[in-house]
Amino acid sequence: MSIDLATLTQPRNPALAALPEFAVGDTVRVQARVVEGDRERLQPFEGVVIRMKEGPAGNFTVRRIASGVGVERTWPMNSPRLDSLAVTRRGHVRRSRLYYLRGLTGRAARVKEARRG
């Protein structure tokens, strides 16, 4: 066992911009690359980050309410299908997994805005 597999982990596509710092509770706008037939377009998805996983196989989940239905999408951090990500609002939360949002709707399902910058 000589080769360290961590050195073989693929980095994020250098052609794409690096992801900004973001954390659980933040509201983010993700531009996802969607392949339709033989052409590719960007599909925005805006919602609250409810879960993040660290490490070389790291990923994160964004939740939003679309047409009254809760929708969650998960992307690997280094996914080539992940074009860009922008933080639209910093959230203040006291836990790392916001699964409790799944049981809440409307005003109750809001995340407090962070006071920090």
Place this chain on the structure above:
Amino acid sequence: MTTGMIGRKAGMMRLYDGSGQVRGVTVIELGPNFVTQLRTPDRDGYTAVQVGFAGPRKRTNKPEHGHLRNAGLEKQVLTRLQEFRTDDLTGLTLGQTVTCEGFEPGMFVAVTATSKGKGFAGGVKRHHFRGGPKTHGQSDRHRAPGSVGSGTTPGRTYRGQRMAGHMGSVTRTVLNQLVVANDPARNLLFIEGSVPGPRGGMVTVEVGRRKPLKGYVAPVVPGTAVATADAESEASA
């Protein structure tokens, strides 16, 4: 190239291939292998190529050393030798170095290795028995095998009745596994799916029967020579 090679399982990871698809892959340190003997119909009655790999043992004994000397490989410590049947020995010479170059991305291979030993395993683990009920007053029946036969007729347990016993540590072959990527310079082969045995275990890879995928685009693995400068600088950054 040879129809098969010997290597060592390094572990599992995942890769994004050219289409952005994630593939769970097993990394195999495949080779370098050395051609230690050529089997010909005249002398042996069949055609095969014998290759060697630096296996788990640290030294060769005297007969092995002599065998390697016949191939001009006495400087190498090749403790794992294996033959692969082939129809065609052209392009193969005694003592030649074989790399995983011939296993191109998109090809399918068969991987053979010794599975992990599970020791003396019960019926639930070994044969997927369901075990007994967990509740309703059951005691000591949770993982019991149940009945092993009928009553006075036939008065015995049939042969082949599945029971607890030794599990694992047997040679297993997984067929039709996709070659996701290869790296001849570092002797690495990336195969989709899992492969029998522990990390560091010996593994043989043979050319599969399935036709290669058309239009398959291999992922860029950091540090692979063909990816050249930009992947290299990214890896070090």
